[in-house]
Amino acid sequence: MSELRTPHAGDDMAEDDDVVALLMRQHGDIRNLFDEVEAATGEERRDAFRRLVRLLAVHETAEEEVVHPFARKGFPGGEQVVKDRLAEEKAAKETLAALDELDTDDPTFMPQLLKLRRDVQEHARAEERYEFTHIRRSADVTGLAAMAKAIKAAEAMAPTRPHPGVESGAKNMALGPVAALMDRTKDTVRKAMGKG
């Protein structure tokens, strides 16, 4: 891989006035992090995996709080589409929770990670094809922008990049377990959506 780094969604210079474009980039960021975890070993892998877990938690929670509620009411059949996505998310979260218990050097870590990767990728494409297309069609420009803003707020509260200087370990631990992170993301998103 080259030295070029693709910044995370929200950190590039895109206008971020379209929630679908933002989430599609975030799907790529997640896929990139899977690549990083697979390519790394030892401490580096541990660190990349912590970042992956955080990004996944924040991303999925933000989707559940922002785009799924819109999709549910926004277009005919939305209810069922969201139900299918939630079932995929639930399965992925279970694998994620199981993985989170393991050390990244554990021999069973990699096969489980690859399974999670497949599930997450299928889920992401299903969202893009069966949910996002309808959102773009049925939301107006203001709606797309408001949802994008809420997603970015979630991002900001749970930074998913390593902090220069503070090497990841300690700082990352400070973010706490996945469940707590998801709760805090929920609160932040609700505030940004004006539902406090």
Place this chain on the structure above:
Amino acid sequence: MTFNPLEQRGIPLDRQLRSWRELNVDPIDPDHCDPYTRCRIITMNGIEVEAILFSHQLARHTPDPEIKRQLARVRYIEAQQQKVVNWLLPGVSSVLETTIAYEQVAVDLTAWVARMEPDPYLKQAYQFGVLEDFDHLYRYANLYEMIEHRKAESIVDNLTEVMPGRPTRFHHRDPVDNVRDPYAKDETNPLSKLHALTIMSAEQQTMNFYMNTGPTYMEPIARQLYQEIGLIEEEHVTHYESLVDPGETWWEQLVNHEYNECYLYYSFMEQESDPKVKAIWELHLNMELEHLHAACDLMRRHDGRDPASVLAPELPDVLTFEPNKGYLRELLDTQMDLTTLGAGYVREAHERFERMQEQIHGGEAPPSDRVMTEHDEMFGREYRVQTEGEHPDPAQREK
């Protein structure tokens, strides 16, 4: 050991039909596959699509119902082969991801053919064309990072470099300048016929793919870039199909098609790294051998000629997917500023070329330039993969 398809028998035609269970193949893993496995799949899909379309055209020009029925039988099997081959591509890949793989095929397949082509005029046609596919790869790679935040190297895996080729805006030539001179069927090396058919089929499938998937994008720049490059694929199909001698009879063309399929399945079977995919190449080779024999019988019956008289005495060296970085850098260094005039090549922008350029661009930057501007606005840089150092042409180095 040399492999002579004319002397081998395969699976009898009446035992080639596959059930749904057999057609339901496992797709490759887009994040862990050998990039050249994906290239071989895309190539063979293009070859099968051409086989099907050619057979349909032949049937439409055949009054004899018995021959129509025979063509229909073989064509149905070829349609099953196309389904198996193309369904090896995974549903989780995006159109853009597959597009980048199509361009990797165009670059490494055309470069390899250019290297091996014995006829200098044909060689020049491939050298000219490959620098355009090379530039398309670069433009799509930048679009890919914008839309999906993914780097094209996660697809091409550093086997193929990603950097500017002949700039896409210059690919729009007056259509008459896309028509080449054909080889002479009775004098040319039989390998040249296979090369022309292979590249024509690959470019034709790329044209089909872009013309149908381009409008599935919602992002304006993506829609526009597919339109622009899609029109260049029209030029490329014109360019390559005109290399084939139109004096070949229908039956002779049919034999060439079937022989080429044997050649390519054999080549890919020899080098395939994925055992499940390798088994498919082997199975399809064994089917194609019978298709070839059936085509040979038709040629003997209707042309009264021996097919061996138009084919190679033995199968040529296997067609290989491998990096062509050094060769491409040589071409980038020497052939960037070429365009076509009539059936030849020139370095100056002639009147007809200038007129076409003025009309199609209408004084504005084409999508292929705007994608770079928009990418720069988003990332403050370009996306390139230059594993072998700086661009050979100083004018094309990143500022």
